[in-house]
Amino acid sequence: MSKKSGGLGIKEAGILNKATVGNLVHWIHMKADRLWVKDLFAAGYQNNHWIADPKGYSIKSGYLWLQGVYPPVNWYQVVWDSWCLPKHSFVGWLIKLEALNTRENLFKIGVSDTDKCVICEQWTEAHKHLFTECAFSSRIIVGLERWLQVQMGGNLSNFSRLQQQVCHLVLMAGWYNIWFERNRCRVEFSICRPDKVVNEVKKLVHMRVQGLVKGQVSQVDA
Template structure:
């Protein structure tokens, strides 16, 4: 089926950067297609989008749109029968039978021949939203998808929150690794909480960045809007660096000293702040930025 092949190509491109991918995806495609507030990436589900698109034809028949195609359908197939209860004959055209199947999937959205999900009437967008599975919002949405966050950092953090990265704990369970010990500090099992919170190497990076920024990256304190952006962006930058160092240590047996990693993260944060500030800031924020050697 063409649509399934399109979905496969999109899925493979996400995980491999090409049209072929022969391993199990890190996150289910149904989750990837959820909106970002519900923990997905907001990628359109081609199969559901196709249903919503054909729903436009279904709506034309419901509303008896003044179109030759609708009049032809009424004359050849419906013959003044009720569209909401109509069942196509087994020998009818393949396309027509599929339009009828899609009508049955959208039936609940039409009341008295009107689309109830949108007061403006049916649209492909409203149809797609209506058939999407409902998922509750995730608590980490604003942290991951803050507009200041660097995209590759946000993506890795998204995988962290979905517990989709191949930590040594997971690899050890399926027999790929002989040991589940953390490669960065060798002082604990490499779980998500250990790697990004309790690992001695990670603590040094996060701790020094907090001292430099004079902010707590995991705090609920009422910081200014600018400082909140920086906190989120800095946390993601640290987690990304930790994961990259973990991979380099495991694959190449090389580990950058924490001070060097901190220096690189500081340089990245400094550049990102300078890049993202587009409007005047308060005197309090100006004073704070001057402590970071950022002059506006």
């Protein structure tokens, strides 16, 4: 599926192959005055969707038709904002799909002997707990919210585009660092203080914004 629909935008090989063959069918249709082509269409190609398309055929249109329609997800612009680092967006994408290898997911398939949070060891390590409810994670999120003076994941419709991008950048970086520290705790049995993680995110965001913002910004964004 496309990124807008919750996927990674990687085309499915089987569907792409059919759409590519459709290009050949369309070309044959343009040569339909030849007897051998008429015989071929008599075998079942004459009612092909692509040929009836008034806009003409393309591999892209054929692929989209064969794939079907998938509704967009409401978190697409947050996770895949161009300001976010790709590795941060990828982790954010897995979080939204609840597809990370949390202890809850590993316990369900018999890989882990416990479903308790690696960090607090008190509650089930579900995605919601790990990134919002765990005392460690919540202190990081609160620290970032105080810095931005905005609620992470809240309604940003009244914010400028630049402000929205900064908020998306901070959220994805925060989630990535929480997951990083969780894994470090699992392997090394140690973890950074939440305030140190917040400072690391701030440094990253400052460098990222300085590298992306060209020229002066408006007084509102400043």
